Amino acid sequence: MNANQEKPIIYLSARKVQGGAELARQLTFFGFECQAFSKQSALLAAMYTRAPFAVLLGEAGLEDCTAEQILPLIGKLSRGPLLYLTSSLSVVQQIHLMKIGVSDFVYFPLDIQKLIDRLDVLLEQSMSIPYRVLIVDDSDAMGKVSANILIKAGMEVQVLKNPLDVFFPLERFSPDIVLMDVYMPQCSGDEIAKVIRQYTQFDSVPIVFLSTETNRIKQLMARSMGGDDFWVKNMPEEELIASVNMTCARYRSLRRWMSCDSLTTLLNHTHIIDFLERSVARSKKEALSLSFAMIDIDHFKKINDNYGHSIGDQVIKSLARLLRQSINGEGAAGRYGGEEFAVVFTETSLVRAAQKVDDWRKRFSELIQSSNDIQFQVTFSAGVATLKNNMDAAQLIDAADSVLYQAKHAGRNQVGLHQA
Ligand SMILES: Nc1nc2c(ncn2[C@@H]2O[C@H](COP(=O)(O)OP(=O)(O)OP(=O)(O)O)[C@@H](O)[C@H]2O)c(=O)[nH]1
Structure with a gap:
């Protein structure tokens, strides 16, 4: 939130x-x-x-x-x-x-x-977020017709005339689906689809060709280049809306399974690292600040030993929920592994990120956990680091990890800051 x-x-x-x-x-x-x-x-x-x-x-x-x-x-x-x-x-x-x-x-x-x-x-x-549709079509008129239909149906739409510029909206607009014209002067839809498929982060974004092409062989050729489907241009409004809705719903749910940790529904290890790497690249390119936190629940083994594994899971979930609800829109939180979490704070200074993490630390430590009739409280320790020019994602993780280690050794239930 x-x-x-x-x-x-x-x-x-x-x-x-x-x-x-x-x-x-x-x-x-x-x-x-x-x-x-x-x-x-x-x-x-x-x-x-x-x-x-x-x-x-x-x-x-x-x-x-x-x-x-x-x-x-x-x-x-x-x-x-x-x-x-x-x-x-x-x-x-x-x-x-x-x-x-x-x-x-x-x-x-x-x-x-x-x-x-x-x-x-x-x-x-x-709070279901409206589907985001990217239409790539060199014809202003054609692009606008489809866009208006989908906007009226409650979707967010961006229209791009030049397929060679597709990577900017793919990253920034983060579409649920790309509706791609096939014949365009700069390059064909199947050519740009093939290039998009070189980048794993866009693997789960469906690319659907919208074309007047009715030759099945040519349609299959285009799909083999990385498109997911072939729809006829100018299909009836209701059909277009229903097709986009169904495809987006299916891919959103697939993406969720692929990228989220099943216990906590936060991003899993692979995807939080992926998010961090992309955020590092963007922050360097645009000279934006970026901070990163590693959070580790204190004495977690004892919680498992004292109350059982399922209560341990409940504690993990309670921290995950706190992170998910607090980070929204300002970065991303993921389960790094076991009882360890990673949080990426985009466009955020070290001090601001550390304040947030410390606020979570206090809130988490006050949370009453329960196992049958027994109530108990749990704390976490954290390390926060901020991106410097000479750092890559792995070094940023190491920096946060090293101050987390110090926080543990200094008595736990505290937030360490990496002052490079
Ligand atoms: N319940 C539960 N336990 C897990 C999960 N993943 C890892 N663990 C347990 O988490 C414990 C982590 O313990 P340690 O790494 O020794 O650290 P700790 O007890 O938290 O102590 P400090 O980090 O030093 O404060 C291990 O006992 C793991 O078995 C999980 O998904 N669920």
Whole structure:
């Protein structure tokens, strides 16, 4: 979540929820804002003023109305998820509640980590980013026709006339799909597709030829050069929109599986390093600052030994979630390995990056972790370094790693700065 974005707000509406204060505290740690209401009028007034991302409703209802009475009113004022907190429900009761607006059921005793996982998924679904389409077509008119159709369907579109300039929008606009004309004066679509396919970072961007070419042999030739499909130009609007939507959805989901670590859904080792290498190249080219942090959970072996591997995993996930929600738009976070994380801060000075990491350190150390009835807290140590002219990505990693090592030896739960 970047600094200018409002935090998603959750309205906790209940007479009294056991552990409600702790729930609100944990939600705040994970980047949500939480407001509690025990009276119908206060809840409805708040909903009129600011629509919540989600509502949590206790089965006992509020002080002045039952859950069944308030449910339809909540449904009218909010289109977000409505989570019903309950001890147990029969299938018939669940069906009834779903008919009157409940979207999810959450059971007592509250498992806060699971609830936050669920809210994360719902949040991601609600914030689905529009597909980005890059159209490469030397004809202004043709490019604009397709662009207008796709923009009207809610997509972000860039049109490029000269295929030789394709690398700039590929890097900066980061399209979900490239719609490529075949016959262009500077070079043909299949020639530029072949060049694009030389660069592994664009491997997972589908290139679809849009052409009036109907000869199947020529179409197959073009696809063998690195294109993924061949669509006819001037296809009906609905068909173009549906084809782009389906292709983008499929490739986004594939990209997610390819580039994300399955436990944390942060970038995996390969992809965070790849991101760092590209960021280093760009920062040098454009004289921008770039900082990098290595973060390592303290005494993690003891956590596994004391509470078991699955609780260890839960701790890893809690830190990953904190990083994901805090870094948005200002770089990228990845799981470097085991209980070690790497964070790339684009256009960020050493001091600013270190302040951020130290803020995360404090927030993480205050987070209450739990294993059955036992509650405990965990800390991390970190090393932060900034890019110097003579450094490459590997040296930047080494620099951050060396100060992380010092932070560990100086007692842990601290952030080391690499002062070159
Ligand atoms: N639960 C869980 N444990 C993991 C995972 N990956 C690595 N580990 C464990 O993490 C532990 C890392 O321990 P160490 O490298 O000795 O470091 P530490 O105990 O964190 O101590 P310091 O880093 O010195 O503070 C090892 O016991 C690994 O087995 C994982 O995905 N899940």
